[in-house]
Amino acid sequence: MSSPNPVLAAIRSRRVARALTGEPVERAALEEILRAARFAPNAGNRHLQHFVIVQDPAMLRVLRMVSPGMLQRPPAVIAICVDWERAEAFGLPPANRGAWIDVGTAAQTMLLAAHALGVASGPVTSFSRAAVARVLNLPARWSAELLVCLGHAAEGGPPPMRRGVTADWRHLTHWERFPQR
Numbered sequence: 001m002s003s004p005n006p007v008l009a010a011i012r013s014r015r016v017a018r019a020l021t022g023e024p025v026e027r028a029a030l031e032e033i034l035r036a037a038r039f040a041p042n043a044g045n046r047h048l049q050h051f052v053i054v055q056d057p058a059m060l061r062v063l064r065m066v067s068p069g070m071l072q073r074p075p076a077v078i079a080i081c082v083d084w085e086r087a088e089a090f091g092l093p094p095a096n097r098g099a100w101i102d103v104g105t106a107a108q109t110m111l112l113a114a115h116a117l118g119v120a121s122g123p124v125t126s127f128s129r130a131a132v133a134r135v136l137n138l139p140a141r142w143s144a145e146l147l148v149c150l151g152h153a154a155e156g157g158p159p160p161m162r163r164g165v166t167a168d169w170r171h172l173t174h175w176e177r178f179p180q181r
Contacts (some may be wrong), residue, residue, distance in 0.1 A: 010115055013115070014111060014112060014115040016122040017120030017149070017151065017154075018071050018122060019153065019154040020072045020074050020149070020152060020153065021075075021154045022075060023152045024055070024075045024076070025075055025076040025151060030053060032117060033078070033114050033119070034053075034110075035113075036110065036112075036113035037106045037110050039109065040102070040105040040106040040110075041102075041105045042102040042105065043092075043098035043099070044098075046087075046090055046102075048083050048087050048090075048092075048098075048099050048102055049080055049081060049099075049102055049103055049106050050081045050082075051078050051079065051080060051081070051106075052078070052079040052081060052138070054076065054078075055075065059135060060073075060074065060075070060077060062135050063127075067124055067126065067127035067147060068127070069124045069126025070124045070126075070127065070149060072122060072149050074122075074149035074151045075150070075151045075152075076149075076151065077147050077148065078110065078147070078148040079132065079136060079144040079146075079147050080106055080146045081136075081142045081145065082100075082102075082143055082145050083139075083141065084141045084143065085142075088141075100145065103145045103146050107123055107146050111123065114148075114150055120153035121148055121149060121151075122148075123147070123148055123149075124149060125146055125147075127147060129143055129145075132147070
């Protein structure tokens, strides 16, 4: 069943941008993406995450140097950080996965908001957390958990990363429980 629903259409049409132009992202678009992230689901409405926006070309070069997963050359990056001191104050132990789930929901909300605004995006998880913390001058108990690269898609960039067959939802789903083998 295909739906004309605009949210579902955006989910189906959004792609990771691995090549970006040098054209800057307008501040109004960045603010709208951040405004949307504020509405992402988060555990207990605690808002343990903070966002650090980087647009300075020199800082972006340094971020790329410590982020092997950042294939694109973005004109803007949003670092999604977790305030572990705040998490601890709420009684969440360091092993609690809620903070990382909150990072994921914020990231997906940002990616969809960017897409809706015509801004290309891509998440990056392969980076040195210690180096990024130093570059961004993060407080001692904060950690950058995910970087969202933003920009305008470049023509002829790398093809989508597809290994093997793209899985249909039916191949990823089991009803009620996993079948016995």
